[in-house]
Structure formats: C-alpha cells, structure tokens
Amino acid sequence: MDSLRLRPSSLRSAPGAAAARRRDHILPSFCSIQRNGKGRVTLSIQASKGPTINHCKKFLDWKYSNHRISHQSINTSAKAGQSLQPETEAHDPASFWKPISSSLDAFYRFSRPHTIIGTALSIVSVSLLAVESLSDISPLFLTGLLEAVVAALFMNIYIVGLNQLFDIEIDKINKPTLPLASGEYSPATGVAIVSVFAAMSFGLGWVVGSPPLFWALFISFVLGTAYSVNLPYFRWKRSAVVAALCILAVRAVIVQLAFFLHIQTFVFRRPAVFSKPLIFATAFMTFFSVVIALFKDIPDIEGDRIFGIQSFSVRLGQSKVFWTCVGLLEVAYGVAILMGVTSSSLWSKSLTVVGHAILASILWSSARSIDLTSKAAITSFYMLIWRLFYAEYLLIPLVR
Ligand SMILES: CC(C)=CCC/C(C)=C/CC/C(C)=C/CC/C(C)=C/COP(=O)(O)OP(=O)(O)O
Numbered sequence: 001m002d003s004l005r006l007r008p009s010s011l012r013s014a015p016g017a018a019a020a021r022r023r024d025h026i027l028p029s030f031c032s033i034q035r036n037g038k039g040r041v042t043l044s045i046q047a048s049k050g051p052t053i054n055h056c057k058k059f060l061d062w063k064y065s066n067h068r069i070s071h072q073s074i075n076t077s078a079k080a081g082q083s084l085q086p087e088t089e090a091h092d093p094a095s096f097w098k099p100i101s102s103s104l105d106a107f108y109r110f111s112r113p114h115t116i117i118g119t120a121l122s123i124v125s126v127s128l129l130a131v132e133s134l135s136d137i138s139p140l141f142l143t144g145l146l147e148a149v150v151a152a153l154f155m156n157i158y159i160v161g162l163n164q165l166f167d168i169e170i171d172k173i174n175k176p177t178l179p180l181a182s183g184e185y186s187p188a189t190g191v192a193i194v195s196v197f198a199a200m201s202f203g204l205g206w207v208v209g210s211p212p213l214f215w216a217l218f219i220s221f222v223l224g225t226a227y228s229v230n231l232p233y234f235r236w237k238r239s240a241v242v243a244a245l246c247i248l249a250v251r252a253v254i255v256q257l258a259f260f261l262h263i264q265t266f267v268f269r270r271p272a273v274f275s276k277p278l279i280f281a282t283a284f285m286t287f288f289s290v291v292i293a294l295f296k297d298i299p300d301i302e303g304d305r306i307f308g309i310q311s312f313s314v315r316l317g318q319s320k321v322f323w324t325c326v327g328l329l330e331v332a333y334g335v336a337i338l339m340g341v342t343s344s345s346l347w348s349k350s351l352t353v354v355g356h357a358i359l360a361s362i363l364w365s366s367a368r369s370i371d372l373t374s375k376a377a378i379t380s381f382y383m384l385i386w387r388l389f390y391a392e393y394l395l396i397p398l399v400r
C-alpha cells in the first residue's frame, strides 16, 4: 500500500465540509481513508489494482472539491503519471502482468458483466426455441447463433459504455468504481471504446446479412443512445416511464422476437411461427424488464436526486419500489406456474411448475430478510434479480 497524506487543516476548517462528509463513503475500490486522533487524514492506495497518481489526484480533486485542498497540498513521493507500484517491483516479471490485469479488470467493470451475461443467455435461450429436432443443432445453427450473440454483445458494450460516458458525474456518487467515474479511463478512452464496439456490432450485422439481426441491433442502438445522450429531446432516462419502456422494448420484445426470427427465418429458412413458449418468454420478460428498470435505481437515489433524475425510487421511495418489484415478479411466477399446469407434456409441466415455484420462494425468502437501509444489501438483492433473470432463460426452452 502507498499512501497520500492530506494537510489536516484543509479537511477541518474549509467551507462545504458537510457536503464533502456526505461523500466520505464514496471511494473507488483501490482507495481507503483513515483519520487519526490529530485530524490527519491518510488516503491509502492499493497499488496492486494499478491506479496512477493522476487517477488519485483526479479522484481527490472531486471528492474534496469543497475543501481548500490543492494538488500541492498532497504529499507524495510519486510523480504525476507514475504508477504507485513500488520501484522494487520494476523488474519483477509479475509487474509485467499488472497493467494488463488492471486494464482487463477496468474493461470488465466497464462492460457491466451482469448485463452481458443476461444478453448472451437470453439470445441462446430464444434461439433454442427455433430448434425442432437434435439435427437442427448443426454448424449452420451454431454459426448463426454465434454471430448473433457476438454482434449483440458488442452493441451491449456500446449501450452501457455510452451510458457511463454521459453519467460520469452521477456515477462518481452512485457507482464510483466504474472506470470513467474513478478516472481509470479518460472520456476520450470511453468514446474510443464505445465507437469501436458500435462499429464492430454494425459491421458484423452487415456482413451476416440477416434483416432481423440488423434491425435488432439498429433499434437497440437508437434506444440505447436516446436513453443516455444529453441532447435536446433525448436523455430519456430522465423520465422513469420512458426509461423503463426503452429497456422493455429491447429486453422483452427485440431480444425475444428478432433473435428468434433471425434463427427461424434467416438461418433455418423456415416460416415465422410465434409459438406458445415464445409468447410466454415475451410476456414474462415484459415483467422482468420493468422490474430491472425500476430496481436498478433503488440503490442510486443519492446521485439521481442531486442530478434531477426522476426515478421511481426518487419519487415514491425505495421501500415502495422494492415491494412493487417483488410483487410483479411473484405475479409473473404465478402466471408461469399456471401455464405449466396447462401444458400437455408431463415433463414440461413438472419442470415448469417446480422450477418457477423454487424461484418464487427464493425471491420471497430473500425479500423478507433484506435490510432496506443498507445500499450493499439492496445492490446484492439487485444481483439476485439478475440471477433469477438468468435462471428464467434456462427454464424458457423447457416450456412446451
Ligand atoms: C443489442 C441487444 C439486443 C441487447 C443489448 C442489451 C441491452 C444493454 C439492453 C438494454 C437496453 C437499453 C435501452 C438500455 C438502456 C439502459 C441503461 C444503459 C441503463 C443504465 O441505467 P442507469 O441507471 O443510467 O445506469 P447505472 O445502472 O449505471 O446507474
């Protein structure tokens, strides 16, 4: 651990101390703060995560912007741009891998892995709905599926990356470990990454030549852009209803219908038939998309309030939104169980009923024990919702 020492006076007497105190808990994963009895504040940097002194200065600049603290008042032996890793490690072979692993770590966080897993699983799952017999699982099918998944993941990275580019200030409060908010990525790096991924997604969609795939990418691009960009008539995330509709349109409608049509009509060259499991998947994911759209903002009310984002949690309160989400999912599970009961196939009936009953009870027992005053608990519950989303896509191909 290397450390930066701040002048004690700058943290005690400066104006705006209350505002800065509110930010005291906001630290990127590589920083921690200790105060001693004499009012001296030490910010410790975990060198293994690879931040440079510039990252730390940028972060301190923001965090203590209400204090009279300048770059000059930070005492450190490291020079600007220099990594905080100790010099003795310079020739250590392990130090060769550190920048690589910290870049991979930053890109991993930038890609919002929970959304990536959700997109990949959902496309594989709906593609399987077009499979009629084992002989359909051919190289033709696997290539068509792979092309669709890769193109969608590129677009997913564009959408979530663009969102981070336009939310840098909000994320400094709500999600300070995201690489643009923490200063690990400069805005120029962010712009370069999202541009390359959008271009690769459209490039792949164009080369494949599947109309449903191309339209799926294009509509997701338009909605993902309109959701985040700060231009007149856009930044639809400001309105909770429009924001939820964007997510619903992509996750509930486009993913189910367009990716099914890509496999059914473009890969298999069969007529489009909207089967019972496909209608079930679209209806179920309508509930799930609304829940994701509402729930993702529950832990974020502090930053959203400051930046005028009128999320349902900001308007109605966290507890109301939390229980609405749990209620919506329980209703969806109830409908799924009823659908399972009406199935003519015994194995599908049993798996659908038992599977959904298990998921519904996991949700209910976790909801009853949550501490809604803890941001960490709400965030981990949000991840449980994503795991239930993944589990649903494992069940959907079994619905007959
Ligand atoms: C290409 C295909 C078919 C899928 C992409 C899969 C995605 C990303 C679907 C979501 C569609 C969409 C319009 C999303 C916009 C939502 C978004 C970027 C939400 C981020 O919400 P914020 O609350 O702003 O951000 P944080 O969660 O980072 O706080």
Ligand SMILES: O=C(O)Cc1cc(O)ccc1O
Pocket: 112, 115, 159, 160, 247, 251, 292, 296
């Ligand atoms: O993908 C989605 O359905 C919505 C979404 C949720 C989230 O927590 C972060 C990014 C994002 O796009």
